[in-house]
Amino acid sequence: MTDEGPFFHGTKADLRPGDLLTAGFRSNYRPEIVMNHIYFTALRDGAGLAAELAAGDAAPRVYLVEPTGPFEDDPNVTDKKFPGNPTRSYRSTEPLRVVAEVDDWTRLTPEALQEWRDRLAAVLEDERGEIIN
Template sequence: MTEVLDAGPFFHGTKAELRVGELLAAGFRSNYRPEIVMNHIYFTALRDGAGLAAELAAGDGEPRVYLVEPTGDFENDPNVTDQKFPGNPTRSYRSADPLRIVAVVDDWTRQSPEALQGWRDRLAAIRDDEHGEIIN
């Protein structure tokens, strides 16, 4: 039996336009390191965290947040948990199994242009740092 890490609900942020019932799966390029094809699909239990991910995602589409349900086991996202921060304060997870889109979420907090630029600057600094590797 797998330990339940979080009861959710869970959210995924992206610029992809998807429909309820569709599956999100691993195997696509990272939004933060496009040279890396991801082995996992990432999600969070924080609606606004998914919104931030959507706004920072690669591409020109409109940022979107989806309510999702994991179809298999999942684990704490090691990119933001114990290996870099104690515990899991962002309630971020990853799975090798797909996530099913349950609903479109419209009530998430948008970032100001200044706040988004600050996040982009932090991500650029991580990319430039030899220790800023994505754990895939």
């Protein structure tokens, strides 16, 4: 079954409605990798987590987005690593169009954010933490 959204993208970039998010930028988690896809989720707070973990010092932001082309389950968090798609995470080689900024997402406490950073660092140190690009 295809997810009909709504869809969200978390980032530290300051974007406006109509802007296009595209593939071809460095991974937030492995900066040596240029990503072939743009990633998004149907979970508002999942996008918030991605925004908080994104590289850079700017404020985390969540945007309502719409895919402009076909998309697939994100294999980094679905069947290739975990059963199903519980995070409702997707990726596309086609751009995402920004519809609006979303303000009603749950921010992490500094302690919870540090726990996520520690967990992410541990996963990336493990050879199974390789990004499927």
